[in-house]
Amino acid sequence: MNWFSDPLTHGFFRHGLAAGVIGGALCGLVGVYVVLKRMSYIGHGLSHAIFGGAAIANVWALNFYVFAGAWGVLSALLINGVSRRRKIGADAAIGVITTASFALGVALISRAHKFSINLEAALFGNILGVTIEQLLVLLGVLVFAGVVIVLRYRELLFATFDPEAADAYGISSRRTDTLLAIMLAATIVAAMQALGVTLIAATIVIPAVIARLLTDSFAKMLVLSTSIGALSGAVGMYVSYYVDVPPGAAIVLMLAAVFAVLYGATAFGARRRLQALGSIDDHIDVAGPTVGADRS
Amino acid sequence: MHHPILELRGVSFTYGNGAVLRDVDLTVREGGFYGVVGPSGAGKTTLLRLMEGSLEPAAGTIERRAHGPDRLRLAVVPQLEAIDWNFPITVEEVVLLGTAGDGRRLPWASRDMREKARGVLDQLGIGELFGRHIRNLSGGQQQRTFIARALLRRPDLLILDEPTSGVDVGTRHDILHLLHELNHEGIAIVLTTHDLNAVAAHIPMLVCVNGRIVAEGTPEQVLTPIVLRDLYGAEMIVVNREGMILVGDAFGATVDPHERDEHASGTPAAHFGQVPAHEHGADADHVHEEAETGR
Numbered sequence: 001m002n003w004f005s006d007p008l009t010h011g012f013f014r015h016g017l018a019a020g021v022i023g024g025a026l027c028g029l030v031g032v033y034v035v036l037k038r039m040s041y042i043g044h045g046l047s048h049a050i051f052g053g054a055a056i057a058n059v060w061a062l063n064f065y066v067f068a069g070a071w072g073v074l075s076a077l078l079i080n081g082v083s084r085r086r087k088i089g090a091d092a093a094i095g096v097i098t099t100a101s102f103a104l105g106v107a108l109i110s111r112a113h114k115f116s117i118n119l120e121a122a123l124f125g126n127i128l129g130v131t132i133e134q135l136l137v138l139l140g141v142l143v144f145a146g147v148v149i150v151l152r153y154r155e156l157l158f159a160t161f162d163p164e165a166a167d168a169y170g171i172s173s174r175r176t177d178t179l180l181a182i183m184l185a186a187t188i189v190a191a192m193q194a195l196g197v198t199l200i201a202a203t204i205v206i207p208a209v210i211a212r213l214l215t216d217s218f219a220k221m222l223v224l225s226t227s228i229g230a231l232s233g234a235v236g237m238y239v240s241y242y243v244d245v246p247p248g249a250a251i252v253l254m255l256a257a258v259f260a261v262l263y264g265a266t267a268f269g270a271r272r273r274l275q276a277l278g279s280i281d282d283h284i285d286v287a288g289p290t291v292g293a294d295r296s
Numbered sequence: 297m298h299h300p301i302l303e304l305r306g307v308s309f310t311y312g313n314g315a316v317l318r319d320v321d322l323t324v325r326e327g328g329f330y331g332v333v334g335p336s337g338a339g340k341t342t343l344l345r346l347m348e349g350s351l352e353p354a355a356g357t358i359e360r361r362a363h364g365p366d367r368l369r370l371a372v373v374p375q376l377e378a379i380d381w382n383f384p385i386t387v388e389e390v391v392l393l394g395t396a397g398d399g400r401r402l403p404w405a406s407r408d409m410r411e412k413a414r415g416v417l418d419q420l421g422i423g424e425l426f427g428r429h430i431r432n433l434s435g436g437q438q439q440r441t442f443i444a445r446a447l448l449r450r451p452d453l454l455i456l457d458e459p460t461s462g463v464d465v466g467t468r469h470d471i472l473h474l475l476h477e478l479n480h481e482g483i484a485i486v487l488t489t490h491d492l493n494a495v496a497a498h499i500p501m502l503v504c505v506n507g508r509i510v511a512e513g514t515p516e517q518v519l520t521p522i523v524l525r526d527l528y529g530a531e532m533i534v535v536n537r538e539g540m541i542l543v544g545d546a547f548g549a550t551v552d553p554h555e556r557d558e559h560a561s562g563t564p565a566a567h568f569g570q571v572p573a574h575e576h577g578a579d580a581d582h583v584h585e586e587a588e589t590g591r
Contacts, residue, residue, distance in 0.1 A: 170397025
């Protein structure tokens with residue numbers, strides 16, 4: 001028996017593996033912007049908001065991708081719009097809009113007494129039941145995101161790094177925010193059936209956080225995060241096959257374990273280097289590059 | 297007379313709770329060098345953001361005019377405190393962002409662009425730092441990195457928000473000297489600062505802001521006790537010593553350059569060492585200049 005090729009004899013595994021790799025790469029790629037713009041909570045909240053759109057599409061028999069996608073973009077723009085007002089922070093805006101949308105989905109399903117397999121997959125993920133159509137959508141969104149990032153690389157980098165100054169340099173921060181909202185919503189809609197609302201945020205955030213621990217370069221972070229996402233999708237599928245745990249959970253747990261090991265290793269390495277220098281300053285960050293933390 | 301490149305007419309702005317700026321009229325001229333001063337919360341940063349175009353006025357108009365057929369080229373140097381220093385980006389990558397709005401679609405910089413970026417970094421004396429992460433720079437180097445980004449844009453107008461805050465005296469001097477050089481090369485400059493003595497020494501035109509334009513003119517015209525009291529709501533001492541203007545707090549000052557036993561006890565002195573009117577013996581070896589307090 002060959003541990004690598006044996007699972008590939010099953011069609012469901014091949015589809016799941018492809019979905020894991022493509023979806024992982026897509027989430028990893030888009031996740032870099034989500035993490036660096038400190039929008040991790042948006043990634044989590046938006047997946048719940050899109051569930052509301054998915055429920056409406058299901059109950060009224062509308063096209064899932066078109067309707068849930070439009071719903072997601074609308075939710076993301078609404079969050080951006082509300083959080084631009086100084087009185088309401090982004091976290092509060094996300095809390096209100098995404099949970100309201102999720103609650104709408106739950107209410108509609110409850111009223112219609114209609115809970116299909118597709119909707120269950122949207123909630124918990126069904127990577128082994130992924131269809132060719134869903135794979136093509138995932139691939140299409142990955143290509144779309146890749147092309148947008150290549151063609152708008154410098155504008156997106158500027159608006160992510162220094163949004164306050166972007167407009168003065170001829171870069172519309174509103175336009176780049178909209179572009180990122182569309183990419184994030186499309187990513188969540190495309191990956192939702194495979195990974196599920198409950199786990200998708202982790203596959204967006206963790207690869208980027210791991211990549212950040214490994215590099216101080218934005219371009220390298222993009223490549224690393226995409227690769228880590230794709231690799232975790234593949235390895236998670238094999239772990240799921242042999243250990244008999246749900247694939248989505250296997251992917252996320254593996255990513256979390258890699259993060260924990262790397263975080264510990266970078267903190268330990270930094271402390272060793274400081275000790276070698278002869279003194280440890282309490283004010284020095286010994287955990288290596290930090291993510292989502294203010295300058296200290 | 298240099299022609300106006302930025303004109304604010306009757307501009308007001310609010311974040312929702314009362315006006316931050318009211319009825320502002322201000323003209324920035326080609327090659328001008330302006331310092332915007334005022335207390336915290338006076339609307340200085342808001343004024344800069346209106347000039348940049350990242351905020352729209354609630355009332356009034358803002359006109360940007362370039363000398364040639366192109367649009368006015370603006371470049372902004374943000375407050376260092378506003379930057380995420382853990383962002384994964386090197387000095388060279390930051391500087392190259394200065395051309396991000398030029399419409400080039402390829403994600404990597406051209407050889408020509410990289411050479412220009414290196415040239416600007418060399419000009420600012422930090423050429424050897426191009427590959428370094430921005431976290432691993434001193435305050436002065438960080439400031440120069442963002443000035444380099446602005447210069448790569450070849451701006452007509454350079455706007456800096458508190459470029460001298462959080463840096464030591466030597467670095468502050470270097471930055472203001474550098475801005476002078478850039479101004480002499482033809483770039484109009486507008487900056488905000490809290491350092492009145494630095495603006496008095498280095499900046500030819502001052503704009504005093506406190507929700508409105510309180511005063512505008514040369515340091516000699518603007519830095520008077522009456523204007524400063526109107527601006528800050530506090531008494532200030534202003535001394536013009538051989539053409540050099542010094543501003544200090546009128547209260548709480550304790551530094552006295554004289555021997556303490558020459559003076560009546562409890563005599564306060566200004567922060568910069570100027571002593572308000574006081575008495576001492578007839579055999580004292582010095583006389584006092586008049587310290588103008590506006591009282």
